[in-house]
Amino acid sequence: MTRQQKIVVAVAIFAGALLAGYLIAGHSVSTNELIFFACLVPSIILHEISHGAVAWAFGDDTARRAGRLTLNPISHIDPIGSIILPAILVFAGAPPFGWAKPVPVNPQRMRSPRNNWLVVALAGPATNLVIAALSAVAFRLTFNPAVPTLGIGSKILFYLGLGNALLAAFNLLPIPPLDGSAVVERALPEHMLPGYYRIRSALILLPFLVLYVAPLRNVLVGAENHIFSLWANAAGLPGF
Numbered sequence: 398m399t400r401q402q403k404i405v406v407a408v409a410i411f412a413g414a415l416l417a418g419y420l421i422a423g424h425s426v427s428t429n430e431l432i433f434f435a436c437l438v439p440s441i442i443l444h445e446i447s448h449g450a451v452a453w454a455f456g457d458d459t460a461r462r463a464g465r466l467t468l469n470p471i472s473h474i475d476p477i478g479s480i481i482l483p484a485i486l487v488f489a490g491a492p493p494f495g496w497a498k499p500v501p502v503n504p505q506r507m508r509s510p511r512n513n514w515l516v517v518a519l520a521g522p523a524t525n526l527v528i529a530a531l532s533a534v535a536f537r538l539t540f541n542p543a544v545p546t547l548g549i550g551s552k553i554l555f556y557l558g559l560g561n562a563l564l565a566a567f568n569l570l571p572i573p574p575l576d577g578s579a580v581v582e583r584a585l586p587e588h589m590l591p592g593y594y595r596i597r598s599a600l601i602l603l604p605f606l607v608l609y610v611a612p613l614r615n616v617l618v619g620a621e622n623h624i625f626s627l628w629a630n631a632a633g634l635p636g637f
Contacts, residue, residue, distance in 0.1 A: 428552075432549075439468075441473070442473050443528065445465070445521065446466055449466050452500075452507065455516070459503045465498075511583060518578075519576060522564070533631045535554050539554065558628060574604075
């Protein structure tokens with residue numbers, strides 16, 4: 398077992414202990430929640446792979462050389478962001494939040510760094526939107542409105558599409574380090590970039606504020622509900 402695998406096993410045990418404590422404390426995790434979060438894992442991996450694959454197409458093979466263009470989840474696990482933090486948040490009863498290990502990208506190796514970097518950044522949300530669209534089509538083809546409850550296959554398609562729609566929308570927020578901030582960066586004149594780069598690292602906490610500060614969280618919940626309704630209509634699920 399490699400050092401990386403040992404770390405993953407250790408944090409997985411830690412996360413499992415936290416989850417066990419969460420359940421013992423009387424909380425419950427529904428089947429739908431399990432399906433939803435299970436669908437998020439491959440969706441996040443494909444999101445990250447798309448960044449590296451598009452960068453490679455533009456001349457930057459950093460992600461390929463780092464072995465990150467793989468579907469192996471272990472290669473994309475960030476011990477803090479993928480396991481420990483989400484487990485602690487779930488245990489605390491807060492909305493779960495986390496991240497995969499970012500795929501390494503070097504814009505300076507690309508043929509047109511500023512233009513290509515924008516496409517690379519938007520490749521992740523674009524991948525999620527494609528998965529959501531394919532899930533909607535597959536759900537419509539397999540959903541039987543005469544059956545009052547969704548089967549396991551239909552639930553997987555529904556939550557796969559919903560998860561990807563939410564991932565795309567959240568990552569398109571124009572705040573660092575989310576992908577949508579690349580649009581802001583590309584729109585800035587070159588003489589303003591040094592100043593932007595200096596403050597960008599300080600803005601990394603903004604996604605946490607959006608998720609956990611009450612007024613901003615309320616706006617986000619409203620947006621999530623709207624996306625859920627849009628997705629349910631796109632999937633052809635009656636009642637939305």
